[in-house]
Amino acid sequence: KFKMAANLEYDGKATTFHGYDTLETKATVLALYKDGAPVKELHEGDLGVVVLDDTPFYAESGGQVGDQGELKGNGLFGVEDTQKIQATVFGHHGVMKTGVLKVGDSVTAKVDTLARARTMRNHSATHLLHKALREVLGDHVQQKGSQVDADKTRFDFAHTQPVTAAEIARIERIVNDEILANAATDASVMDIESAQKTGAMMLFGEKYGDEVRVLTIGSSKELCGGTHVARTGDIGLFKITLEGGVAAGVRRIEAVCGDVALALVQDQQALLDGVTGALKAQPQDVLARVVQAMDNVKALEKELARLKSKLAASQGDDLAAQATDVAGAKVLAATLEGADVPTLRETLDKLKDKLKSAAIVLSSVNDGKVSLIAGVTADLTAKVKAGELVNFVAQQVGGKGGGRPDMAQAGGTDAAALPAALAAVAGWVGGKLG
Numbered sequence: 001k002f003k004m005a006a007n008l009e010y011d012g013k014a015t016t017f018h019g020y021d022t023l024e025t026k027a028t029v030l031a032l033y034k035d036g037a038p039v040k041e042l043h044e045g046d047l048g049v050v051v052l053d054d055t056p057f058y059a060e061s062g063g064q065v066g067d068q069g070e071l072k073g074n075g076l077f078g079v080e081d082t083q084k085i086q087a088t089v090f091g092h093h094g095v096m097k098t099g100v101l102k103v104g105d106s107v108t109a110k111v112d113t114l115a116r117a118r119t120m121r122n123h124s125a126t127h128l129l130h131k132a133l134r135e136v137l138g139d140h141v142q143q144k145g146s147q148v149d150a151d152k153t154r155f156d157f158a159h160t161q162p163v164t165a166a167e168i169a170r171i172e173r174i175v176n177d178e179i180l181a182n183a184a185t186d187a188s189v190m191d192i193e194s195a196q197k198t199g200a201m202m203l204f205g206e207k208y209g210d211e212v213r214v215l216t217i218g219s220s221k222e223l224c225g226g227t228h229v230a231r232t233g234d235i236g237l238f239k240i241t242l243e244g245g246v247a248a249g250v251r252r253i254e255a256v257c258g259d260v261a262l263a264l265v266q267d268q269q270a271l272l273d274g275v276t277g278a279l280k281a282q283p284q285d286v287l288a289r290v291v292q293a294m295d296n297v298k299a300l301e302k303e304l305a306r307l308k309s310k311l312a313a314s315q316g317d318d319l320a321a322q323a324t325d326v327a328g329a330k331v332l333a334a335t336l337e338g339a340d341v342p343t344l345r346e347t348l349d350k351l352k353d354k355l356k357s358a359a360i361v362l363s364s365v366n367d368g369k370v371s372l373i374a375g376v377t378a379d380l381t382a383k384v385k386a387g388e389l390v391n392f393v394a395q396q397v398g399g400k401g402g403g404r405p406d407m408a409q410a411g412g413t414d415a416a417a418l419p420a421a422l423a424a425v426a427g428w429v430g431g432k433l434g
Contacts, residue, residue, distance in 0.1 A: 008033055008049060014088035019056040019067070019227060020187070023111040027052040027071075029103050033091070041102040042077070049085075050077060050092040050101065056111050057082040059090040063146035064123050064226040066093075068115050073107035075099020116227065118150035121235045121257040124185065124217050124228045125175065126153045128238070129255065130201075131220040132174040133157060136167050143203055144250050148226070152241070152256050159251045163243045175238045178218035182233030185217040195223060237261040308343045315347055320354045326426055327433035329380055330358035333393075333425035335418065339364040341371050341409070348375040348407070359384050359429045361393055363418060370397045370412035381405040384432045392428050396421035 010031055018025050032039050033049040042048045050071060059082045060066040066082030071092065080094040092109075101107070126148055133141045137159055145156035163171075192212050196202070200214045201222045208223065215224040218232050229235055236258035246252045256264055272283060281289045315336055323330040332355070336347060344362045351360050352375050360375045374390035386408040390401050394410035397417045401410020412418070 007036060008085050008091060009038070010051065010085050010089055012051070012089075013053060014086075015052060015090040016054045017056075017058070017090070018054060019058045019111065023056050023069075023113055023116060025054050025056045025109050027054040027107055027109045029073075029101065029105045029107060032101065032103055041100055042096045043100055044075070044096050044098055046096045048077075048094070048096065050079075050094075051085065051089060052092065052107070052109060055082075055090055055092070055109050057090060057092055057109060058111075058116075058227050059084045062224060062226050063126075063148050064119060065147070065149040067111045067119075069109070069111040071101070071107040071109050073099075073101060073105045075101050077101055077107075115150040118258060118260060119148060120227050120229050122150070122153040122255075123148045123224075123226045124232070125179075125235050125238050125255065125257045126155055127215065127217050127220040127222055127224070127228075128175045128178050128232070128235075129153070129155055129171070129253065130157070130222070131218070132171045133159075133253075135174060136171050137163065151260065152254050154252065154254045156246055156250055156252045158249055160249050162245070163251060163253070168240050168243060172238060172240055178220075179232050179235045179238060181218065182231050183218050184231050185215065185228055187228070188214050188216075190214060237265070239264060305342075308340070308346075311339075311343070319347070320351060323355055323358065323360075324426055326359075326430045328357070329429070329433060330355040331360075331426045331429045332358065333361040333363075333422040335363045335365070335422065337364070338366070339371075340366070341373070344371060344373045345407075348373050351375070352377055359389060359425075361389060361422060361425050363393075363422065365415045365418065368413070368415055370399065370415050370418055372397075372399070372401065372410040372412065374403075374408050374410075376406050378406060380433070383434075384429055389425070389428070393421045393425065396424070 012030050029050060030053055031051040032042055034042060034046055057067040069079045071077040071079060076097045078094045078097050079092045083091050083093060085091045126146060130143060140158060142158045144158055147154045189211055191210060192208055195212045195214050198214055199221060212223045213225050215222055215228060217228060238255060238257050239261045240253055240255045242254040244252055275286055276283055279286060279289045319332060319334050322334060323332040336344060344364060348360060348362055352358060357377050357379050359380060362373050364371050372390050372393055374386040376384050376386045385405045387402045390408040390410040394401050394412050397412030398414040399410055399412030401408060403409055
């Protein structure tokens, strides 16, 4: 709802940006907008856009999101985003929380210091990340996009294959070494020719003006108009959280810094502590214990499958005796307590082999849900189709299904109706066999 700044009509004076040096500035309201149209005043509850003559708020640009904060005068306007209306005119988007704001009012413009500090850490870390990526992966790495906000930095770059775990670890070490060096950052405004002579990195396809801002942070030197930390140490801690592909030949890395990175590490430590407690193991032994547990699970699953097969075989023998003769064929409709679908299928196959000429329906009920499987031996499929048979039963238990003429499956939801549905199978088969 705050992305319409470019559509606002404005022909007044430009906004002077003070946000490199301060996060609080006295200002005068030059223009107000509501629903995309100019207005003279905003009232409590109104969504609007405010244009000031002076501002500490950074407007979204170069991948860095716009600042949030408040404008305090006769009322309080909450700034939720800052966007450029024109190249040098900033629109402060938000909601009138209390009072009234009028064109010509004097206000105190104050940026959300926590959000700005986090965003600056992430933006500065992005420059160090870009430099480290080129060092580890090669000079072919070029920025293809970025988004820097208070939560994370997201950096898209040219690279044709996934970044390995070892490469990610090396990139993290390089960036954190730069942070620990605590070098002072420097931002210098100069003409484009002088900037090129400094060796500053310029983004391919980016349009630059006659004057540019060269940012030196650690061993990185790039053209950048964003807000940054005073020293690399202010970033605190850098941790990559995600690496993946977003397009052909383009990879994406996401990372966190400072207190957000600390919170991530603490959450991961708490998770590890929980796992070590559950496994009753030391942290260095957790992986081996998890592998051991998974191996045990696989062995138990294999043993369970063997026992189910054995059960199916024994049940098959018992059930075969329950089959009734209908028009020269054996008909069986029965429930196997606690059987899963694979067990039903295996039991069905054994019964078909044993009964030779038969139409069979097997069922089971688990957690109130009915599983059905029907089988018809090859000599009967011209008259009795397994799909029709299983649907005959399924429709009576609130379900449906289908399959081949010799084998079909279905499900249902009305377990209470199952006994009556199975009891009707012999009559249905008899009708088909005539």
